[in-house]
Amino acid sequence: MSKPRPISGFPEWLPPQRMIEQRFLDKIKSVFEVYGYAPLETRAVEPLDQLLRKGETSKEVYVLRRLQEDSSASSPDDSLGLHFDLTVPFARYVLENSGKLNFPFRRYQIQKVWRGERPQEGRYREFVQCDIDVVDRDTLPAHYEAEMPLVIGDALGALPIPPVTIQVNNRKVCEGYYRGLGLGDPEAALRAVDKLDKIGPGRVATLLTETAGATDAQAKAVLALAEISSTDASFADSVRALGVSDPLLDEGLAELVQVVETAAAYAPGLCVADLKIARGLDYYTGTVYETQLAGFERFGSICSGGRYDNLATSGNERFPGVGISIGLTRVLGLLFGADKLAISREVPTCVLVALSDEEHRRAADDIAAALRRRGIPTEVSPTAAKYGKQIRYAERRGIPFVWFPGDPDSIKDIRSGDQAEADPATWSPPAADLHPTIN
Template sequence: MSKPTPISGFPEWLPAQRMIEQNVIERIRDTFELYGFAPLETRAVEPMDQLLRKGETSKEVYVLRRLQEDPAAGGGDDALGLHFDLTVPFARFVLENSGKLQFPFRRYQIQKVWRGERPQEGRYREFLQADIDVVDRDTLPFHYDTEMPLVIGDAFRSLPIPPATILVNNRKVCEGFYRGLGLEDPDEVLRIIDKLDKIGPAKVGQLLADKIGATSAQIDACLRLAEISATDGSFVDAVRKLNVDNDLLNEGLEELSRVVEAAAEHAPGLVRAELKIARGLDYYTGTVYETQLQGYERFGSICSGGRYENLASTGSERFPGVGISIGVSRMLGLLFGHQALSVSRSVPTCVVVALPQEELRGRCDKIAQDLRSRRISTEVAPSAAKFGKQIRFAERRGIPYVWFPGADGEPDTVKDIRSGEQVEADAASWMPPAQDLLPAISVS
């Protein structure tokens, strides 16, 4: 068999990286549950009409089809696709189970998703997301919009990653401002403004003139709004100085102020108002979030979300919500790619029990079981080689301790192979230092 060729966009981490990923997932889950979010897992597939509700193009959706399916039969599995995010499946779940849920409903999901886009650094076709959402029936109080960044801030502070900044905007600010200028297609303006970082203000201005007929004064006002950025409420005065008045703009400024000021009080430096953010034009209706890692800003957002009023609705029922999603694979992929994360050992094992001779394997297994009973990860040496070779086996994998069974009634000993210190030990009571019990993750 020839050596397999990797498939781009479908990451497979090495064991040490997988341990880091699992540690990150556990810490994120702990934070979500501390805030009262309940776990949920939805199916991997959704009907195509559901998947396309969120405005994604069909070329990004992977279709599910049986190999032997008869295309002439019509319908069938070709109407199903793999979900490309967790918000659409969640909205569908809420609609199907609204009679069984207590509202407001707070849930988290940590699952794989699939998206058929061009793979590049930090962007994959199969990746892990960690989402939280709060939905309510008919109306959702705005204070949940202020809570989202605080949850994510706590989650990020628990992780071995660089500091993060959550950028926030409000669709009402932008739409109200553009309408106040006399521009009647705010979505198109937002789409053009969203190109600022890629093509610069001159080309953005030209697009505004060419596509929507904006005047030079309107273009200047749009570009000046996009420049506004602040970690406190001062952005409101900056917008007011542009002399645009609109009721929707005023409403958006009040809401955005509440998000920024709540974060400034509880987590100074976490949130920054950034009035050029435009995302989710087909479904977000108010607050929007993007998150950048310090030192990795050029790669864009690793956590995003916002307020949606109409995604989960059918007939007379409406379940507005607000949510935010951590791109776990995206975040880790960037950090792995820059060798920014490391783990103290490549296996969970804390102790290797040395095997003096094969006939004593049963005794060594008993020692290992005693240690495992107290949650100390332990394995027995694979063979009764010379002790020097068994120690090197532990060293190569970063395992800190080797346990030596005592001979002829002598007590057992355990050796810290990093320092060389060796002491008597009883498998029923010995404990390693807390910092050695589990692999330690560090960021550089």
């Protein structure tokens, strides 16, 4: 077998990085649950007609098929693909289980997703998303749209990462404004504006004329809206000053004001109204969110989402929702790549029980068991080498303490060299040493 090579876009973290990821996951879960969101996990595959019906995703979906299937015979797997986000599967889940759920239904979902896009720094083909959503039957009050940034602000604020800014907009503002301008294809205009940061205003203006049927004057007016940004509700006055009117525009402005003012009251500086934010997926109908990580803005949003009114709809049943998703793998990849995250040791172990000879391994195992019962991560030395070698084994892994069985036993802090008598039934390490810490 030749030496294996990594597959681009499918990250495999080393154990210290994986421990950091686990700490992040634990903190994110705890914040989600503090806000009353219940855990959920959906299957990895969905019918292709569901995956492809909303937004420009057809080039990104991985299709599921068996290696040796008969190409001449139809197979149920022909119509299945790996999910590219967690919102579409969640909407399907709600429709299938609506009779068993209590509404409004609040859930968090932390799973891997797959997208067949070009891998680059901070962008992967397999990655972990951390989602929260609220859905209700028939109608969903707008105050849930104001809650989303607060949850994410607390979750990301609890992590050892640079500060974040959540950019918010409302699709109704954009669509109402475009209708007021007389544009016939607001969705095409939204898709063009969504590329503003990537291709710049000149090329977006060209796209608006080519795909949305805009005149030069209309394209200029669209870009004028996209330039408006504010940390308070003054953005609404700036929009009205453009002289465009439409009932949907007024509705969107009122909803966006509520989001911005709520965020300002509970988390000052967290949110900014940025009217160039559009989001590329077609299923969004109200507030939309994107999140910038300080110092890493050029890599795009690390957390995004929005309101969707028609995604979970079947016949007369309608379950509008709003959600937001942290791209955890993107966050970690960017920070690992910039050497911004490290952990105090590469193993969970706090104590290494030294071994004088193999005949005393059972006694060493008993000491380790006593410490583990008290929640102290412990392992026994792999070999009965000289104590100096066993200490170096601990040093290489960052294990802070070595336990020496004897009469009496003793524990040594190998960083300071301090050593003292110890009893496995009562000894405890300093709280800072019990588990690895993220630096």
